[in-house]
Amino acid sequence: MKPEILAPAGDIERLKVALLYGADAVYIGGNLFGLRANAVNFTIEEMKEAVIFAHKLHKKVYVTVNIVLHNKELKFLKDYLMKLDEIGIDAIIVSDPAVISIATLNTNLEIHLSTQQSTLNTEALEFYKNLGVTRIVLARECSKEDIKLMKQSGLEIEMFIHGAMCASYSGRCVLSNYLTNRDANRGGCSQICRWDFDLYNKDKELLKGDKNFTFCSKDLSLLKHINEICDMKVDSLKIEGRMRSIYYIATVVSIYRKVVDDYCNNPLDFEYNKMYENILSQVANRDSYVQFYDGNYSKDCNYYNNRIEISNQDFLGVVKEYDKKTKLVKLEQRNYFKKGDIVEFFGPNNFGFEYQINDIYDEDMQIIDVVRHPKQIVYLKVDILLEEYDFMRIKVDKL
Amino acid sequence: MKTLVIPSNLKIINNLNCDGVIIGIDKLSVNMPCFKLEELKKIKNKEIFVSLNKNIHNKDLELLKETLIKLNDYNIKAVIFYDIAIPNLAKKLSLNYDLVWNQEHMTNNYYTINFWYNHGCKYTWVSNDITLREMKEIKDNTKSKLMVTLFGYIPMFTSLRPLVKNYLNTFNIIDNSKINYIEKEGKMYPLINNELGTSCYTDFILNGLKEKLLLDYDYIVLNSFLIEDDKFIKVLDIFNQVNFDNVDILENEINDMFKNTKKGFFYEETVYKVK
Secondary structure: OOOEEEEEOOOHHHHHHHHHOOOOEEEEEEOOOOOOOOOOOEOHHHHHHHHHHHHHOOOEEEEEEOOOOOHHHHHHHHHHHHHHHHOOOOEEEEOOHHHHHHHHHHOOOEEEEOHHHOOOOHHHHHHHHHHOOOEEEOOOOOOHHHHHHHHOOOOEEEEEEEEOOOOOOOOOEOHHHHHHOEOHHHOOOOOHHHOEEEEEOOOOOEEOOOOOEEOOEOEEEOHHHHHHHHHOOOOEEEEOOOOOOHHHHHHHHHHHHHHHHHHHHOHHHOOOOHHHHHHHHHOOOOOEEOHHHHOOOOHHHEOOOOOOOOOOOOEEEEEEEEEOOOOEEEEEEOOOEEOOOEEEEEEOOEEEEEEEOOOEEOOOOOEEOEEOOOOOEEEEEOOOOOOOOOEEEEOOOOO | OEEEEEOOOHHHHOOOOOOEEEEEEOOOOOOOOEEOHHHHHHOOOOEEEEEEOOOOOHHHHHHHHHHHHHHHHOOOOEEEEOOOHHHHHHHHOOOOOEEEEOOOOOOOOHHHHHHHHHOOOOEEEEOOOOOHHHHHHHHHOOOOEEEEEEEEOOEEEEEOOOHHHHHHHHOOOOOOOOOEEEEEOOEEEEEEEEOOEEEEEOOOEEEOHHHHHHOOOOEEEEEOOOOOHHHHHHHHHHHHHOOOOOHHHHHHHHHHHHOOEEOOOOOOOOEOOOO
16 A cells, blocks of 8 residues: 655645645645645645546545634634535644544544644544544654654654644744744744754854754755655655645655655565655755664764855746647746756656757747746647646756 | 742742742753752742643653643642643643643633633733733633733744754854844844753843732743843732832832833734735
């Protein structure tokens, strides 16, 4: 049995991309009660559309209801949960037990416990199982041994496999509240953990390294351990990043889809493919590491590079239409490219083919040499069949 | 209203003019001074609240269970918990003390407090991340006994990662400080890195003297972390003698003593939607 690949979706376009590129389920936030208050998020109408789209593909939609509630939010909660139930949401992801009790009393929604509760042990897991929770999103601090133990509980186990990390135990950081007045546990986190600071000793003397002190950790990537994780029968593999781009989501989801399928379909012949790692590194914001999975959280986990986060520059355009007769692809530009560039198309149904850009046509079908305007619509002639939501990117180094 | 103190050391406890103390136990507690279990016997005439507030990993469960059972012999008032392993174990063990729900930054609404009350946790240590008005609403809507911190540096961040040690190792810096500070825009934030990870505190001391008079809570908590003993004893005296007639003078006295006091979120709501 293959584990579920669970992808983030900040809006309906990201949701479609995630599902088309191989996610089995997506998690989204509504306009209320989610921990990404500053993402676009979904209205109830958009959630309905999302559910219809996903269910047609036999896939699932989960909604995050994982903020830490304040008194004033309580009165809206019951109606909101009932609406989610009505429109066919497959599960809610919650952290506050108040939400669990309101949901179990008033809806038939399946309940997943958010990583905000930092569930790290079998006793806590048993407590939530008895409350009616069907799945636990494990704390990111769980080691491989922890995951094996938790899996014996009979509950579904979901774990993060890729994306950014909190520097603290989830839920146990309010740096954002105190330094910027933005509430970390209600979706307003301003990521103080990415800031740099000067570090001092007990006598308030500066301890100066080549780089400044920061709480920041490298990102998580468990690509190299997917075979092992599949063997542990983990139920759901979660990718972080509801505010990430469609290109990021398409790239990361398609790689993990490929690796899970490769291993589960033919475990005896499975070999780790370095090319997948190269592709992931092209969309990464920062270096990645296995983090707590191997029980090592020494200096290798921390990130001091002060790197300016400029991912997605490889993302050149998204396919809007393809005309089979003329073989013209209608492309929406996302980064500069020009005639003669060697690029690559990839999509849900093709893992990537090389293409040298020849004639480029603008919307009036006039030939141009350079595409430099964001979201500019252009046409290219491509012999291989393309589909909506295929992407054009800078050619990936396959070595 | 009773006063609880998080003491800086064991020796000072019996000289403190307070109703009780909150203490940690080695290997099971964070963000407070920790002692050995047997040292609890040295505490006389005080209500004892034991805070077992670390995030519990599977490897900690045996020690936790053993400690919860042993605490039956120590005449303590309650165990304060963060990890949900504790209320689950409490259902299986016959414990002769109460539980205090204290998931630090999550104890923010009365519905969840009532949830825990109905699950056998008769006390809640309310978060400092909410306003005074919200704290009062909680009081009006729960039977749970309530406690709240009204003085001291507030923990803002708790991590398993040894962040100071990692930084020192990365850049080959030698430093054996038991406490460090990080600085940003002229503000210094205390940082503790020990075998359980790293904690970061506010740059200011919360001074809720006036708010003591405005809140009808069962317990207030004064935290002595980083406060000199003589000054802390003076603060405790002030909290013990405050009334509506002298509150302004006494509040200024505390402010003058420390220079970096603030009101936290008593009168300032956090925001989360910025677009």
